[in-house]
Amino acid sequence: MRFRLLKNPINVQWELIPNCNYKCFHCYNYWRTEGNVSGHIDYGIVTSQLIENHIFNVTLTGGEPLLVFSEIKPYIEKMVKAGIKISINTNASLLSNEMAKFFKANNISLLISLPCCVPEINDKITTVKGSFYSTVMGINIAKQNKLNFSVNMVVSKLNKDYVIDTAKFLRNELGLNAINVTKASRPINGSSDFDDYALTLKEFRELLENLIYIKKEYSMSVDSLTVYPECSCDSFDTFNDFTQRKCFAGKTCLAIGYNGDVKACARDSKSYGNLNTKSLQECWKSMDDWRIIDDLKLPQECHDCDSKYSCLGGCRIENSNEIPGKCYRDKANLPIKFEIEAEKDFDYNLTDTFEVISGLLFFEENFGLRGVSLRKDVFFVTQQLYSFMVCHHTFSKEDLMKEFEISSEYANDTLTYLTKKNAIKKYN
Ligand SMILES: C[S@@+](CC[C@H](N)C(=O)[O-])C[C@H]1O[C@@H](n2cnc3c(N)ncnc32)[C@H](O)[C@@H]1O
Ligand code: SF4
Ligand code: SF4
Numbered sequence: 403m404r405f406r407l408l409k410n411p412i413n414v415q416w417e418l419i420p421n422c423n424y425k426c427f428h429c430y431n432y433w434r435t436e437g438n439v440s441g442h443i444d445y446g447i448v449t450s451q452l453i454e455n456h457i458f459n460v461t462l463t464g465g466e467p468l469l470v471f472s473e474i475k476p477y478i479e480k481m482v483k484a485g486i487k488i489s490i491n492t493n494a495s496l497l498s499n500e501m502a503k504f505f506k507a508n509n510i511s512l513l514i515s516l517p518c519c520v521p522e523i524n525d526k527i528t529t530v531k532g533s534f535y536s537t538v539m540g541i542n543i544a545k546q547n548k549l550n551f552s553v554n555m556v557v558s559k560l561n562k563d564y565v566i567d568t569a570k571f572l573r574n575e576l577g578l579n580a581i582n583v584t585k586a587s588r589p590i591n592g593s594s595d596f597d598d599y600a601l602t603l604k605e606f607r608e609l610l611e612n613l614i615y616i617k618k619e620y621s622m623s624v625d626s627l628t629v630y631p632e633c634s635c636d637s638f639d640t641f642n643d644f645t646q647r648k649c650f651a652g653k654t655c656l657a658i659g660y661n662g663d664v665k666a667c668a669r670d671s672k673s674y675g676n677l678n679t680k681s682l683q684e685c686w687k688s689m690d691d692w693r694i695i696d697d698l699k700l701p702q703e704c705h706d707c708d709s710k711y712s713c714l715g716g717c718r719i720e721n722s723n724e725i726p727g728k729c730y731r732d733k734a735n736l737p738i739k740f741e742i743e744a745e746k747d748f749d750y751n752l753t754d755t756f757e758v759i760s761g762l763l764f765f766e767e768n769f770g771l772r773g774v775s776l777r778k779d780v781f782f783v784t785q786q787l788y789s790f791m792v793c794h795h796t797f798s799k800e801d802l803m804k805e806f807e808i809s810s811e812y813a814n815d816t817l818t819y820l821t822k823k824n825a826i827k828k829y830n
Contacts, residue, residue: 414459468496
């Protein structure tokens with residue numbers, strides 16, 4: 403199986419600095435043996451490359467990105483002006499009203515790390531006394547300034563018993579209606595000592611069941627921000643909600659390290675070049691080993707599995723020998739007995755009319771065009787469908803069927819796809 407090479411990546415994670423004011427046990431900052439690392443690539447070089455390559459979403463991360471807020475601010479302005487959507491991963495402890503106002507004005511969203519609702523446990527994980535209160539203060543500032551943000555709790559044995567309490571705290575004390583809970587993976591530089599604190603398969607499953615409980619009992623939206631193999635879940639609800647996130651490293655995404663190294667995934671150590679000497683395009687094109695999926699790239703246990711091309715074997719980094727993490731593959735669940743609930747397609751009438759939403763951008767690819775809506779949804783169309791959308795500001799389902807000589811069902815699929823991607827909207 404081979405993924406198509408897009409002309410440019412769509413999403414980029416940019417690590418602004420390696421340093422942080424916290425030292426979370428589950429983070430590479432804690433496990434660093436080389437002492438303090440400092441310095442970073444010239445932000446102007448990276449910004450120009452991101453703009454030249456028409457990147458749509460850039461996630462600024464670190465270390466702690468807010469440590470370099472005043473340095474990165476002018477480059478954020480440039481990126482936003484060029485139409486790039488920015489989000490920031492932060493522990494929020496340094497978030498000020500001034501920063502929040504800037505983020506609000508530039509439509510920047512935040513993903514805020516909060517390890518636990520119990521201050522002592524939170525501070526034990528971050529290894530910084532008072533960090534719970536600093537982060538909660540940051541969350542309150544984000545809330546007061548009506549920022550678009552959500553909270554991420556990374557879970558190891560240290561905080562696994564506080565997931566439900568943390569969700570309750572976010573809902574009852576902070577008025578939030580969503581939580582992300584992500585199992586702690588072994589950090590890229592973490593030693594095997596970390597594995598004593600990683601969740602067992604049983605604890606991992608309990609974690610996901612707790613998320614289903616939070617969703618049902620507290621009506622909160624829940625998510626988990628990493629890739630889990632399809633055979634890791636033994637209940638329909640957890641399978642349906644948490645095994646559908648797939649790895650897009652090297653396919654639609656890449657990561658830029660603080661020193662300018664370009665990698666397919668932030669957790670990988672392999673660099674495809676440095677932006678001081680190579681263009682982002684050159685690095686992107688040379689990541690072909692992430693686009694070809696064959697048995698050589700999959701763990702031995704996956705070779706005979708019917709689901710291998712949808713599952714891709716879970717996280718490739720965790721499958722590697724470099725950081726052999728706990729991937730939670732479980733052959734006892736094979737063949738996969740659950741089926742994902744298909745999203746319902748709309749059943750449109752022949753005379754239903756659709757309007758092409760203005761402001762769409764299109765970029766040529768080798769296989770057709772990549773479209774981007776004003777809301778930054780990315781979608782793919784053939785050259786013929788693109789020409790049709792350009793020539794017909796409004797069209798009916800019947801027009802579409804006649805033009806492409808397709809069935810009603812196929813037209814429904816196409817119209818549903820374009821509607822969900824905010825490329826068209828129903829007119830009457
Ligand atoms: C490395 S942090 C850097 C940004 C910022 N300092 C923060 O904590 O959000 C980026 C994201 O990775 C998450 N993270 C850190 N260590 C992790 C681990 N071992 N497993 C899974 N996620 C982790 C953090 O919670 C955060 O959402
Ligand atoms: S706050 Fe973020 S970067 Fe800092 S140590 Fe924790 S996870 Fe790592
Ligand atoms: S055996 Fe491998 S490919 Fe199959 S579901 Fe498990 S992890 Fe995925």
